[in-house]
Amino acid sequence: MEENPDGSRAYLKIDRVRVADQILEDLRVRILRGELPHGSRFPPDRDLAARYGVSVATVREAVRALASQGLVRVRHGSGSIVTVRTETLIAVSLASAIQLEASSVTDVMDILGVVNSHAAGLAARHATDEELASLREAAERLASIEDLDRAMQDLRSFLRLLSGLCGNPVLAAICSFLGQLQVELAMELSQRQMLPLREVAGALHNDRILVVEALEARDPERAEQATRAYHDHALELLTSSPGTQQIRLSDPSYTRLISSLMSTKLVSLTR
Template sequence: MEQDQEQEQTADGGRAYRKIDRIRAADQILEDLRDRILRGELPHGSRFPPDRDLAERYGVSVATVREAVRALAALGLVRVRHGSGSFVTVRTETLIAVSMASAIQLESAPVTDVMDILGVVNSHAAGLTARHATDEQIAALRTCAEGLADLDDLDRAMDGLRDFLRRLAEPCGNPVLAAICVFLGEVQVELARELSQRGLLPLRRVAGALQQDRIAVVDALEARDPERAVRVTRAYHVHALDLLTSVPEAREVRCSDPSYTGLISSLMRTKLASLTR
C-alpha cells in the first residue's frame, strides 16, 4: 500500500498525473483536472499547464487534452487567453453563477420564480448579517437604502439596487450563500432594467413603493434582531414580487422570451469575463 502511494507522488511531492484509458479519455482528463482545481492544487490565477505537457503526463494526444480544456473553460474553471496561454479562474461566485444560470435556462423558470428564490435566500442571509455585520457595514447599507428613495435615472437606480442587495448579503459570514444572493440579485436588477426599458415597470413608482421596506430591513439589522431581519426582508421581496406581478405582461416573461434568454447568457459571459480582471 505504501509502495502504491509512493508511486502516486511526483519528484517534487505533488500528486502524479495518472495515465488515461483511450476510451472517453477527454472526460477522464476533465474529471481529474477539475478535481485538482477544486482541491486547490491548481489555484485561482495560476498559469494552467500547457497542452503538450498535459498530453505527455496523461499519455494522450494534444487534441484530446484541448477537448478537456475547452470543457473546463465552459465550466468557468479555466480562461484561455490566445497568445498567452490558459489560466485557472476558479471562484465560488462564478461556479454558482454558471450552474444557476444553466438551471434557470433548462427549466425555463419564470421571472417570478427567480425573484421568489432570491427572497428566500436573501431573508436567510439577512438574519445572519444581523449577527455578523459590522456597524460600518450596516451604516453603508443605510446610506445605500436612503439613496434609493427617489431616483429618476434608470442606470443610477439599477446600480443602487445592485449595491443594496450586495451589501445586504455579503456580510452574512457564509460565502456560498452570499454568492448565491449576489448572482440572483444581479438577475433581478437586470430584469428590472429590461422591464423598465419596455415600459412595463414604472421605475419611480416602484422605487418609492419599496423604500419603506428597505428602511425596515436596515432598522432590523441595526437592532441586531435576526428574526426580525428575516421577517422584514422576506416582506420586502414579497412586496417587490407583488409589484412585478401587478403587470400582466411582466408576469408572463419566461426564459422562452428572447430578451430573458439573452439576459441569462449575458450574465454568464460577464461573470466569466470578470475573472480575468
C-alpha cells in the same frame, strides 16, 4: 495518490477509455483543490498534452468542458485563465436549473426571497457595525433616483452587501447571483418599456430601510420578516404592469428572455 518528488500531485496516467473525461476530472479536482487558483494562468494545451501523454486535440476537448463549467476562460492567442469562484460555480448550476425548468420570474424571485430572508436572519447575529453602516449608506443612496444607471449600480451594491453579511459564503453566493439576476431582469423589462423601473426602484426605498433598521436592531426574526416583505413587494411591482404580465404568460418569449439574461450573466462572471 501518486506524488512528484517535490510533494506536488502527479498528473494521472490516462487510460485510453474516455480520455478527455478523465483529464477533465483531474483538472477540475486540481482547480477546486486550489492547485490552480483563481486568476492564475492555465497550463498551455501542449504542456498538458505532454504531461498526460495524449494529443493536443484531446486536451482541448477537456479544456472546452472546463470553460463550459465556468472554471476556465479560454483566451485564444494569450493563454487561458483559471476562473474558479464560488459565485461562478453556483451561477453555472443555478443557470442550468432555471433554464432546464424554464422557471418563471415568480419562481426565481421566490427563491431569492427565501434565501435572502434566511441570510438576513444570520446577518442580524453576525454582521459588524461597520458592515451595517455600509449597508445603510447603500440604502440611503437610493432615496432619490435621478440617474437610473447610477441607481442600478447602487442597487447592485446594496444587494451584494446584504447577501454578504450572513457569514456563509455559499449562501451569500446564491443570494448574490439571484439578486443580480433580479436587477438585470428589471433593466431588461425597462428597456423594452414593459416596466417603469424608476418608479419601482423608488417605491422600494422604505422597504430597504426597514431591512437595515431590523439588522441594526440585531433582531433576526424582524430582519427575516422585513427582508421577505421587501422581496414580496418587489415581486408585486415587477409583475404588475400589463407588459410584464404579457411576457410572463407567454412562455416561449419569457423562456428566451431568461436564457439570454443567464448567458449574459455567466459571461460576465467568468471574465
